Amino acid sequence: MTNVSPQLDTRFRAAAAEEGLLDVAYDVVESPLGELFVGVSDRGLCVISYEADPDLQVERLARGFGSRVLRSPRPIDPARRQLDEYFAGKRKRFDLDVDLRLARDFGRAVLDELGRVPFGEVTTYGALAAKAGKPKAARAVGTIMNRNPVPIVLPCHRVVGANGSLVGYAGGLERKQTLLRLEGALLA
């Protein structure tokens, strides 16, 4: 059997995105934290995951955003470039549209507030809960951080416990430390 050449495969994947036929385009992006699975919908960045196994992510995206999910590098380029700059210490704010259509109500409000926590600073679960309108919901904020669809860009690594402990991170505490250190928010 004659197989599809890599060139033809690349050409089709590019054309599919070019014609606007995809619900989500994705690619795997190299970073100092390991491979990141990054996906973009027509509304913007919709997923960054430390779990780079495509099969799992592709199934999840198809359920949430529509079945036309395809690996296609071009639409990911702006996010890839900004992530590179961020990790190289050359960028402090991301200038990317983010698609949070799967987040509702309080979860949405918390993610919106999270986006306002500046580079190099930290806040607490309780403070974020208060800003989103429910001062007693620190624990719920923890869950929302854990399910943050676009970590790094929405900086859940900047959210720590009231006593200053790191508490937790969906990508593992080591990654949280690395990010805070990169931003100069951790001394050691």
Place this chain on the structure above:
Amino acid sequence: MEPVRIPPFETFYAEHKDPVFAHLRRLLGSSAEDAFQETFLRALRAYPELRHGRHLRAWVFTIATRVAIDETRRTRPRGELPEVAVEDGLPPHAELGPLTDELPPKERAAVVLRYGFDLPYDEIAAALGSSEAAARQAASSGVRRLRERSQES
């Protein structure tokens, strides 16, 4: 019957791209590359309309066959000698496409591949991902359906 879930397009594409390309190579030779891209772009456009994930192989082969027919029409002006087409491995019955529009995908693919492209049943079976007997069955019930329809109209 339990509805079969429609897979993410990536999964569908990964599973069918090589067989579809091989199929187009058989039908079109060296111009198969453009037809390949067109086939999967058409599949992508139609994907949201799918109701279930059954017979996806036959579905995409039908699209590919249709693209091959269009390609043949485009590149071969009317009035050209049919012998030329035969030399290129393209039988002159490629006009079957529009006639079979209304058939279920599997039957349509079987009819077009058998009578339009003159493929043997073992190759049709391979293309459809079914047994040779099932391919024969699909072609003959497709033909029966076409006959009934032509008597009605």
